[in-house]
Amino acid sequence: MPEFDILEGGVTAPKGFQAASAAAGIKYKGRTDMALVYSDEPCVTAGVYTTNVVKAAPVLWDKKITDSDTKVSAVVVNSGIANACTGQQGLDICRATGQAVADIAGGTAESVLVGSTGVIGMKIDESKITAGVKELMAKKAYGKEAGTEASRAIMTTDTVNKEIAVSFKIGSETVTIGAMSKGSGMIHPNMCTMLGYVTTDAVIEKKLLQEALSDVVQDTFNMITVDGDTSTNDTLLILANGLAKNPAIDKKDENYKLFRDALYFVCEYLAKKMAGDGEGATALFEAKIINAKSVEDAKLMARSVVGSNLSKAAIYGHDANFGRFLCAMGYSGAQFDQNDVQLYFESKAGKMIVFDKGNPVPFEEDEATRILSENAVTILINMNEGSASAAAWGCDLTYDYVKINADYRS
């Protein structure tokens, strides 16, 4: 895969995209809690959504739109309240949000996608949303700063905002992809409990846009886990407005592959950023499985290792308790023989083997602690049974995770 240079900014990096934030007082006081992403040209769209049976109203609203051929000009997102488990009133809020944009910019309510994140089971005050939309539409602007402000407004327990942009050439034209995401707690595969918004000025067919997004999400956002809880609101959207005027991406050629690789780069960057910013986390925790019998097995094991509370607590304690990682592999659903397995600790501080084909390897406790004390730690597992590999990302389990979640609503 080619390397991409990271540009400054996020969703406003591609041509013709504006953004804004507003403090609408939906639940939080004294901070922004609404974000707008706006395109000067109507966009083709694609989306990937939570697999939770309990789907929040914005998920139902957006899916209907991205499944249709309706072109979209804006996305409006709020933090504070998730608008989930809110019955018909929840769906009414989605329509009111879209209509509020349409009243100013023209078009229909259905040309607007919406997103919500926050407390489940609380209702949103419609008047606050519509006032917020007016402010967003009045303030929307081009440029890095507006995009960054939008990425800040969608944060909940996130400690840092998350955005990225990259550009590359298709023919002689420069194509740019920008993105922002939020996600810190309630993060787990399928589909990784987060909100992500990707913008691009690429000319690309809707069908291929959806295919690229669905493909890329499997190895990026769906491979992170903070706490095993798949939320009711997970949403990843992409909007393409075509202003780069590149030769249209309409078949699976080299140009499609390049676009997909760039999208992969963007999504992996944000996925790791979210895992490392898990609620209360002090370290990014990676499990890398190599030489497994199948990719499916490798994924099962990688996710099981980073998802285990006991593994996560060991990472927090810088404790070389490698049996917990083997145990998590063992109940992942994958089949393997422990007598084939080699397990390593790895970080910037070094690499050491601790388990070698069925037997513990004597090791220096101090050296292990040193390796496990970095803010990014990898458990590398060689299965020696095949040639498939996979990586998953999570974070450690800390006092602060419990503290944050023992009273998230306050």
Added chain:
Amino acid sequence: MPEFDILEGGVTAPKGFQAASAAAGIKYKGRTDMALVYSDEPCVTAGVYTTNVVKAAPVLWDKKITDSDTKVSAVVVNSGIANACTGQQGLDICRATGQAVADIAGGTAESVLVGSTGVIGMKIDESKITAGVKELMAKKAYGKEAGTEASRAIMTTDTVNKEIAVSFKIGSETVTIGAMSKGSGMIHPNMCTMLGYVTTDAVIEKKLLQEALSDVVQDTFNMITVDGDTSTNDTLLILANGLAKNPAIDKKDENYKLFRDALYFVCEYLAKKMAGDGEGATALFEAKIINAKSVEDAKLMARSVVGSNLSKAAIYGHDANFGRFLCAMGYSGAQFDQNDVQLYFESKAGKMIVFDKGNPVPFEEDEATRILSENAVTILINMNEGSASAAAWGCDLTYDYVKINADYRS
């Protein structure tokens, strides 16, 4: 199901069973860490074991024996080291343990079952085990106290020992079932990451003994979860020595049903006791699903609710954040319509509805906090879609869970 009166004591309550504990210094200092259960008459046995692909040596040893017709006279258990991921040396330790008993009591190494719990990937010093067995065999005794001492020796991070005994009549004979278990962390369904040892003086066919045990475990031990980690060592064994001289239980008649019910009572008691004593726990957390479409769905949802870190943290914070319970039901794998669902908080302090068929119900925050502040809390969920029900048990997620597991090895 009939109610059973709880007797004092545990594994030594049935006729002809002795027990002992010893401080063998396997890993811990200044406490007992080996337990013996000994039967005067050889026993028929049955066992249920971890589903983890990585099985500890004692699991492999025991399964071979309980799958055969070999009669068993003793169980030797150690705490401190799990004897898992220890290669051939691990299996050698099992045989050496059995042989040490046989050297004193006669019989073969295979007439002794073994169990281990503690750190994975550490080796056990064989000389400590064999010295421990000698001490156990010298000290073994009848009576309540010996049984209680054994139940204490197998504790790891447990804060209380767990034992129970009940008796009932089959024909004119009194039959007794006694049991002890340990389990606090690494507790999760299939098979519930724990050690459990059940003794009985019943005369019962081996095939029916296994069937009763396998049946009962599904709705008791397999319905508890502390942290979602299924251990490498989970084992539940039952030994029946026949000294009650009851009419043999050799078909599925009323006598079998009574025996099974008593076994169910014993296992549910220990399961709830283990859930409530989860590492760092301050409360027993029960999820009860009623009127579901199928028992499978009801079980999936009940386990998902008590297994969710976010649900568990909310229980710890006495936080009426009911959306988290709905969310956990939603990703459980069960299909349902949230517009049918009613969700209640229930404890000794009262009962209140908080979600009614798709809509949040306004409630008094103080009243909810009062209900959720008891040391046993139930989330009661009426699916209104069928007639199946299930219950699962877990505990809250606390600072102390993280503390205990950030450095369990020390």
